[in-house]
């Protein structure tokens with residue numbers, strides 16, 4: 680399953696939203712990874728999820 684991982688080019692924040700949660704600017708769709716999206720981008724995805732939902736869980740629906 681391909682996620683709509685997006686990236687803010689202003690502050691290099693990865694997000695799943697259309698706007699950057701960090702600076703509020705419009706994010707752009709991250710380039711489709713050539714291989715192992717879960718390995719290469721999982722870190723960023725988890726990071727953005729943690730920023731979005733907090734570290735105490737609620738992220739199991741995404742992960």
Ligand SMILES: [Zn+2]
Nearest residue numbers: 687690699702
């Ligand atoms: Zn930003």
